[in-house]
Amino acid sequence: MKNARKTKKSWVSPLFHLNQIWQISWYNFRSWRKNPRIILTFSLAFILCFLLTDKAVRFSYEYSTIMQIAEPFVWTFGDSNSILLASLLLILLFSDMPFLGVGVPYYLMRTNRIKWMLGQVLYICLATFMYMGFVLVSSIVICAKNAFPGNMWSETGAILGYSPAGKAVALPSTVKTMEMSTPYECMATIFFLMLLYTLLCVFIMFVLNIRKGKFWGIGGVFTLSIYGFLLNPQLFKDALKLTDEQMYIANVATGWASPLQHATYHMHNFGYDLLPRLWMTYTIYGVLILTCFLIAFLSIRKYNFKFVGGLE
Amino acid sequence: MKKILVKLIAAITCVTMLTACQPTPEDEAIMSKKDKQFEKLILEAASDVKTEYPESYKNDFVSKDKKVNFTIDAEVTVSDENKYPVFTIKLMPITDEMTQRLVEVFLEGDDGYYPLSTLTKSELAEEIIKIQARLADEEGLREFCGDDETYDRVVANHQGTIEFYQGKMKDAPEEKLKIPTELVFQPLDFYLEERIYSQYSAEQELKEGVKTDESENKYLISDTVLSDGRFGRMRVSNEFNNIFIDNSAYGDERYQMFMYKIHSYVGLSNLYMDDPFNASSGDGDIMALFPKLTITKDEALDIAKNALNDMGVDYFYLMSSRVEKEMPTYKEWTQIYQHQDELGYDFGKAQEEVMSKKPEIFYIFEFRPTYFDVPFIPANSRYMPEETYRPTIENEKIRIRVSNDGVAAFSWINPIEAINVINDDVKLLPFEEIIKYAQQRMKLSYNLVAMVPLHDDSDIDLQLEKYKEVNVNIYEIELGLTRIPVYNKVGEYMMIPVWNFYGVYDIIGKSEENTHLMSDDDLSERRYKIPLVTVNAIDGSIIKEVMQNP
Numbered sequence: 135m136k137n138a139r140k141t142k143k144s145w146v147s148p149l150f151h152l153n154q155i156w157q158i159s160w161y162n163f164r165s166w167r168k169n170p171r172i173i174l175t176f177s178l179a180f181i182l183c184f185l186l187t188d189k190a191v192r193f194s195y196e197y198s199t200i201m202q203i204a205e206p207f208v209w210t211f212g213d214s215n216s217i218l219l220a221s222l223l224l225i226l227l228f229s230d231m232p233f234l235g236v237g238v239p240y241y242l243m244r245t246n247r248i249k250w251m252l253g254q255v256l257y258i259c260l261a262t263f264m265y266m267g268f269v270l271v272s273s274i275v276i277c278a279k280n281a282f283p284g285n286m287w288s289e290t291g292a293i294l295g296y297s298p299a300g301k302a303v304a305l306p307s308t309v310k311t312m313e314m315s316t317p318y319e320c321m322a323t324i325f326f327l328m329l330l331y332t333l334l335c336v337f338i339m340f341v342l343n344i345r346k347g348k349f350w351g352i353g354g355v356f357t358l359s360i361y362g363f364l365l366n367p368q369l370f371k372d373a374l375k376l377t378d379e380q381m382y383i384a385n386v387a388t389g390w391a392s393p394l395q396h397a398t399y400h401m402h403n404f405g406y407d408l409l410p411r412l413w414m415t416y417t418i419y420g421v422l423i424l425t426c427f428l429i430a431f432l433s434i435r436k437y438n439f440k441f442v443g444g445l446e
Numbered sequence: 447m448k449k450i451l452v453k454l455i456a457a458i459t460c461v462t463m464l465t466a467c468q469p470t471p472e473d474e475a476i477m478s479k480k481d482k483q484f485e486k487l488i489l490e491a492a493s494d495v496k497t498e499y500p501e502s503y504k505n506d507f508v509s510k511d512k513k514v515n516f517t518i519d520a521e522v523t524v525s526d527e528n529k530y531p532v533f534t535i536k537l538m539p540i541t542d543e544m545t546q547r548l549v550e551v552f553l554e555g556d557d558g559y560y561p562l563s564t565l566t567k568s569e570l571a572e573e574i575i576k577i578q579a580r581l582a583d584e585e586g587l588r589e590f591c592g593d594d595e596t597y598d599r600v601v602a603n604h605q606g607t608i609e610f611y612q613g614k615m616k617d618a619p620e621e622k623l624k625i626p627t628e629l630v631f632q633p634l635d636f637y638l639e640e641r642i643y644s645q646y647s648a649e650q651e652l653k654e655g656v657k658t659d660e661s662e663n664k665y666l667i668s669d670t671v672l673s674d675g676r677f678g679r680m681r682v683s684n685e686f687n688n689i690f691i692d693n694s695a696y697g698d699e700r701y702q703m704f705m706y707k708i709h710s711y712v713g714l715s716n717l718y719m720d721d722p723f724n725a726s727s728g729d730g731d732i733m734a735l736f737p738k739l740t741i742t743k744d745e746a747l748d749i750a751k752n753a754l755n756d757m758g759v760d761y762f763y764l765m766s767s768r769v770e771k772e773m774p775t776y777k778e779w780t781q782i783y784q785h786q787d788e789l790g791y792d793f794g795k796a797q798e799e800v801m802s803k804k805p806e807i808f809y810i811f812e813f814r815p816t817y818f819d820v821p822f823i824p825a826n827s828r829y830m831p832e833e834t835y836r837p838t839i840e841n842e843k844i845r846i847r848v849s850n851d852g853v854a855a856f857s858w859i860n861p862i863e864a865i866n867v868i869n870d871d872v873k874l875l876p877f878e879e880i881i882k883y884a885q886q887r888m889k890l891s892y893n894l895v896a897m898v899p900l901h902d903d904s905d906i907d908l909q910l911e912k913y914k915e916v917n918v919n920i921y922e923i924e925l926g927l928t929r930i931p932v933y934n935k936v937g938e939y940m941m942i943p944v945w946n947f948y949g950v951y952d953i954i955g956k957s958e959e960n961t962h963l964m965s966d967d968d969l970s971e972r973r974y975k976i977p978l979v980t981v982n983a984i985d986g987s988i989i990k991e992v993m994q995n996p
C-alpha cells in the first residue's frame with residue numbers, strides 16, 4: 135500500500151515536463167519585448183536583406199525582366215559570404231547566452247538543470263528559426279513587386295545562369311542548380327542549410343559559453359566563421375602542390391572541409407561531381423549539432439550558475 | 447507574444463498584398479532535368495519516316511537587352527545517313543600494336559632508341575663553348591635579362607652548368623650510346639630511375655630485362671634520328687594526369703616532369719625539341735630553326751591525310767586548320783604585353799600586330815572523330831578550373847603539324863571507343879522546335895555584359911558605356927554528336943546528338959578603339975568554329991558543359 139502510494143506520487147505526465155521546458159523557453163522570449171538588442175538585430179537583418187537583394191532587383195530592372203518570388207533569396211543566400219553575414223548577426227541576438235536572467239533561480243528551484251538546459255536549447259532553435267524565417271520573408275517582400283509566385287524559374291534566372299552576366303554582378307546563379315530543382319524547392323533547401331549552419335554556430339557558442347565563458351563563446355563562433363571564410367581552394371592547391379588541371383581536387387576538398395561551403399547550395403553534388411550530396415551535409419550538420427548538444431548536456435551538470443542583477 | 451506574432455503576420459500579409467506580384471509566365475525559361483525525363487527520352491526510337499531538314503535557314507532577332515542583333519543566314523548541315531545514336535563511351539587504352547603502327551609511319555622506317563641523354567665528350571665540350579659564348583656577350587645577356595638581379599642569377603646558373611659539364615667530362619663516353627627500343631610500354635620508374643639515365647649500366651639492365659609489375663606499364667618514350675638527320679621524340683602514355691618525361695637539352699640528371707590533364711596521349715614529333723606546342727617564351731630561338739613555309743595549304747593537307755590513312759586511322763575529319771608562326775622571343779613577349787596596355791588590354795590584337803612580321807613555319811590541322819558515321823562536334827563550353835568539381839578529360843582529337851619537311855608533329859589525345867549503344871537511332875525534336883529553343887536561349891544568354899571584354903579592376907557600368915552594340919552572324923547550323931556526363935556516374939560520359947549554331951560577332955564600340963570586327967577574319971583560318979549555342983537535339987535543353995575543353 136505504501137509502495138503503491140509512492141509510485142502514484144512519483145509518476146508525472148510527460149506533458150508536464152514539456153510544459154516546464156516550454157515555460158523556460160518562453161521566459162526568454164518574454165525578454166524580447168521592447169528589447170533594443172532584439173529590435174536592432176531584426177532591423178539589421180532587414181537592412182542586410184535589402185542591401186544583398188538589391189543587386190538582383192537592379193539586375194531585373196536593367197533587363198526589363200521579372201523574377202520568381204523566391205529567386206532573390208536563392209541567389210542572395212546561395213552565396214557563402216551572404217550566409218556568413220546573416221549568421222554573424224545571430225551573435226548579437228544570442229550574445230547574453232546562457233540567458234541567466236532574474237527568473238532563472240526560480241526555474242532552477244522548480245525544475246532541474248537538465249530541464250533548464252533543454253528550455254534554452256528549445257529557445258535557441260525557435261529563435262534561430264524565427265530569425266531565418268524573418269530573413270526569408272524580408273527577401274521575398276522586398277522583391278515581391280517585380281516577381282511572380284509560380285513555381286518556375288524566371289527569365290532573369292536564365293540570363294544569370296546562361297551568360298556571364300551573373301558572374302559580373304556577383305549573383306551565383308548556376309544552371310546546374312536550376313535544372314535540377316524548382317524555385318520553392320531550392321528556397322526550402324537553402325533555408326534549411328542556412329538554418330543548420332546557424333544552429334551549429336549558435337550551439338558552438340552555447341557550449342563554449344557554458345564551459346569557458348562568453349568571451350570564448352563569441353571567439354569560437356568568430357573562429358568558425360573565419361575558418362569557413364578563409365578556407366579556399368587556393369590553400370589546398372598550394373598545400374597539395376596541385377596543377378591547374380588538378381584544381382578540381384582543391385575545389386572538392388574545400389567543399390567538404392568548410393562548414394560554410396556545406397551551407398552553400400550550389401556546392402553540392404547533383405549527380406555530376408564529387409561534392410557532398412545534400413543528405414550528407416544534413417547528416418554532418420546533424421552529427422555536429424548533436425555532439426554540441428551532448429557536450430552541453432554533460433557540461434550543464436557541473437555548470438556554476440552566477441547570477442547578476444537584482445529583482446525587476 | 448501572441449499579439450506580436452499576430453501583428454507581424456498581419457503586417458507581412460498587408461505588405462505582400464500591397465506589393466501585388468507579377469503574373470506567372472506561361473513558358474518555362476529553364477528546362478527541368480528532374481525526374482529522369484531525359485533518361486526516358488533517349489530510349490525513344492526515331493520513326494521510320496526520316497525527318498527532313500532544310501538546306502538553309504534565315505531569321506533576324508534582337509537580344510533581351512536590345513543591344514545584340516542576331517542575323518541567322520545559315521547553311522544547315524546534317525549527316526548523310528541521318529541516323530543519330532546515343533551511346534556511352536570509354537577511353538580506349540593505347541596498346542603496343544597501335545603504337546607500333548603509328549611509329550612505322552612517323553619514324554619513316556627508322557629505328558627507335560631509348561631516350562638516353564648522356565652527352566658525349568664532344569657534345570659536352572660544344573655545350574660548354576656555347577654557354578661561355580653566351581656569358582661573353584655581357585651586353586646582350588643583360589638586355590635579355592632585363593635587370594641586374596636576373597642577370598646575376600642567370601650568370602650563376604650558367605657557371606654552375608659549366609662546372610657540372612666539366613665534372614662529367616672525365617667519365618663521358620666518346621660516342622653516343624644508342625640502345626634500340628622494342629617500343630613497348632614500361633612503368634614510369636623505368637624512365638625516371640637510373641636504369642635508363644645512368645650511362646653504363648643501361649645496356650646491361652635492358653638486356654637482363656627490368657623486373658616490374660606488368661600492370662604498371664603505361665609509358666612509352668623513344669628517341670630516334672631519322673635518315674634525313676632530323677631528331678625524333680615519341681611519348682605515349684596511358685596514365686591519368688600524364689607524367690611526361692623530358693630529358694632536357696642539357697643532358698643527364700636534368701630531366702623535367704610535365705603534367706597534363708589528359709588520360710592518354712599519343713605524341714610523336716620528329717622535331718628538335720619535344721613538343722613545340724609547349725614552347726615557352728624563351729624558346730623563340732629554337733622555333734627559329736624550322737624552315738619557312740613554302741608548300742601550299744592543300745599540299746600540306748594531303749600530307750596530313752595520307753599519314754592518317756597510312757596509320758589506319760581513317761574515321762577522322764578535318765575540323766580546323768591554321769598557320770603557325772615562329773614563337774615570340776622573350777623581347778617580343780615584352781613588346782606584346784606593353785602593346786596590350788596601349789590597345790586597352792586587347793592581348794589578341796597586340797600579339798597579332800607584333801607577330802605579323804614573324805615567318806610561318808607550320809600548317810596545323812586538327813581532326814575530330816566520327817562515330818557511327820556521325821561527326822563529333824564540341825559543344826559550346828569553357829574549361830574553368832575554378833568551377834570544376836570532378837576529374838575531366840579533354841575531347842578526342844588528332845593534331846598534325848606539317849612543315850616543308852613533311853609531318854613535323856602528331857598528337858592523338860584521348861582515343862575513345864563506344865561501349866554501350868543505348869539507342870542506335872534516337873527520336874529527335876523537329877528542326878522548328880530546335881530553332882525556337884536556340885533563339886530563346888540566344889536572346890537571354892547574349893547581352894552586352896556577356897559579349898564585350900570586361901575587366902574586374904574597374905566599374906562595369908563605366909566599361910559598358912564604351913560600347914554601342916554587338917552584331918552576331920550565325921553562318922552554320924550543324925547536327926552532330928557531343929559528349930555529356932552520365933547522371934550519377936562521375937567519370938562516365940555518353941554521346942548524344944546536338945545542334946551547334948556557329949557564328950561570329952562584331953563588337954561595335956562608340957569609338958573605333960573599342961570596335962572589334964570578327965567578321966573580317968578569314969573563317970577558314972580560325973582555330974575553331976565557335977558554337978554560340980549548343981542545343982540538345984533530343985529534348986531541346988541547352989548544353990553548357992563547363993567540363994569539356996574545346
